[in-house]
Amino acid sequence: MTVARDSYTLHMIRITRDITIDDSEISEEFVRASGPGGQNVNKVSTAVQLRFNVYASPSLPWDVRNRLIKLAGNRINTAGELMINAQRYRTQGQNRADARERLVELILAATHKPKPRKKTKPSKAAKKRRIETKRKIGENKRTRSQPPAHDDE
DSSP states (O other): OEEEETTEEEEEEEOSSSOEEEGGGEEEEEEOOOSSOTHHHHHOOOEEEEEEETTTOTTSOHHHHHHHHHHHGGGBOTTOEEEEEEOSSSSHHHHHHHHHHHHHHHHHHHHSOOOOOOOOOOOHHHHHHHHHHHHHHHHHHHHHHSOOOOOOO
16 A cells, blocks of 8 residues: 655555554565575575564554564564565565565464453263263272182182
8 A cells, every 4th residue: 555645655564454564664685595596596685584573563553462472483583573584486576575475464363362261161961971980990990900819619
């Protein structure tokens, strides 16, 4: 989405209806990709390292921010920057779009609130079955430990 302001253009990434991220919150660095690719890999910086500061972002609500930190795991450094490396494609443009798409997917996943766990009690019948099973197993073990009875008559 592009929003025109005065003489310059401001780009925004829409995550949901309520959440949009300003382009200025994202930094991208183009580096050389690793792996196969012939001479192209050695000459052209096509891989993208996208950085998004989760801690400092004014665009994210607190609950989404906390879930994003948990979801991202070790992709967030101690400074609070989420790092996404994209080198799937051979062009900068495709890798840049891929990195941004992965960022959007990750934030979108963080917007979903987990269902609260409801405590349940086992039914009377389930308790009875459990006790009966325990009794049978205990009986079985008791018969194993007793030596066979001898009839001396």
